[in-house]
Amino acid sequence: MPLDDALMARLDQAEFWAAYLFEDDAPEPDLDGEEDEESLKAEFHVGGGLALVLDLDVNNGYFNLALSAPELPEPADLGWDDQAHFHPHVMRWSELDLLARALALQDPQLRHPGPVLALLARFVVLDEPDDPDAITPLMDAAFRVMRPSPLDGLRPETRGWFELRDLRGSGLCWRAGDNGHLAVEQLDRPYSAPRDLYSLRTPDSDDFPFTAWAALLDRARRVLATATTDASLHDPAIRAALSRCTTGEGRTHVASLVEALRTADAAHPVLLRALAEPVSRAESCWAVEVLAGLPQGSLVKRWFGPSPLAAGRSWELSLTLATESRPADHDRILTSDLNDTLKQAGLGRAEIAGEMARQEADGTYVSVSTSVDVLIRDDLSHGLSLISQILRRHNAADTAELRYGSSPYDLIPVP
Structure with missing residues (x-):
């Protein structure tokens, strides 16, 4: 279980999220109480001995992400975030979305969008290919699940996160290093760019576990592929229902897809739950994307339309x-x-x-x-x-x- 009872209890507390997100109205820690010795940890396993390990020191405002792999003697640091000497730029948005989908399929407790996005989005770096239209609905849904609110529309957490992690126009470049693995660097940074890159995942880095990270992503891709191998998914009724669901009004046809999947007894239980009992429309959306074999985020844009962040300044x-x-x-x-x-x-x-x-x-x-x-x-x-x-x-x-x-x-x- 990646989220133990102690962490689950904290995730239900508004003051936890205020502190975790570095909000300016976060309460001062009670260092005289029992919480000063509290250590919180979440381990997100995708299988094959590969897992993301998130250590949370809420009182000191320090959060570390590491990677556990069979070939590593101990978890290797991927990045960390605090308000002093941070190195939070670990992964691309597409990689986090991929991992969150795979983790949801592996563990029903980790509904997507939900705790994985809300906790790990701080380790994303956004650049030119990242489309707010495909991202905003998922992040809004994740924060709405973790921090319920009667308000609809763009979540302030989503906008704050996007602005902080948005390095578009800052000279960011992703390329394969000498080891053949994807790395990031900042070239020809414009004077007007508001932020610098702070990452261990640079081409010349000896600290980032490139091989284990590639294995983690490959494992996640295989988890998603395995979820759609049932031959019954090629049933004409299912394919017809999926075709209707992949249009701009596709959300109105989800019930017929659920009926077809249940009749054929074909769908992965997590995907079926995401369609039949979703905690958000975004959860149904990514499930349809997986079943239809669509690129990540492509259906999100059709179902939700333009993001408020697209025109935001x-x-x-x-x-x-x-x-x-x-x-x-x-x-x-x-x-x-x-x-x-x-x-x-x-x-x-x-x-x-x-x-x-x-x-x-x-x-x-x-x-x-x-x-x-x-x-x-x-x-x-x-x-x-x-x-x-x-x-x-x-x-x-x-x-x-x-x-x-x-x-x-x-x-x-x-x-």
Whole structure:
């Protein structure tokens, strides 16, 4: 069982996800309680002795992904994520989706989309081939399963994850290294690219277990292929029902496919459950893709249409607040007010990134300024207007400096 009772109990707690996703309103850990000695681990086995091992140190905000394989004396690190020295860029979206499908077929507890995507998506790196139309519905469904909410539409977790892992336009290049295995590197990074690549899976890496990783993916592909080998799946009634399900309105024909599969007693039980008793429409969708032999994500795009992320834009800004001769908590109060205002408007967030101080002749330090990272989504002019309102509310408009967060770091006039 990959998710033991202790981890399952934590997955049901809102504060776990707030901490795991590095949300700014995550509760401070109670280091005086019993949780400070708690160690959580999930092992995702695809068979053949191959497994992903996720270690979760929630209190310290450190999450490590490793790979266990018969030829490895101990699990080999694939990547890790924290808020300091992270190396989270382990796999492509298509690889995670493949693994999640195979794991769902191996273990009914791991419904897809569900815990595998919600837990392991932080180790994905997105680049040009990754289509938000094919990705968004699955990630939305995964977070909706793990963090139930009455709200429909784009999940904030999905958008936050996508923005953080989106390296499209940053010079990312996937190529086979000298060992013949796929690796990633960042070439000719544009000045405007907001993020760097942090990965062990580079062509010259001696640390990434390339051979074992390739075996893991190959095993996952075989699991999916084996799930559709029953000759009864070629029954004309099943093929006709599948054909209807693979159209844009295919979701309305799933019941007839279920009936045909039950009559022929042909489908893998996990695939049949995904069609007959889905926890989300996305679960039925990937099951139809597998049964019809469609490329990953191709039917998702037909069933769900354009993703809100496809047309979404975001701007990373840097706000410098003068702190000299100000109350000690002035910058934090202002930043908190700005963050709350942007979040309530659905426009973004703000958080303190660092502070500058000047050393006096007597050796003491005087705070000079605080740097605040600001994210504005979709409507820059409205976001700038709110920033202006908050700065004026705290009497900081005349001394604050606002710039774009990437080169050439142009100054932005405060309205």
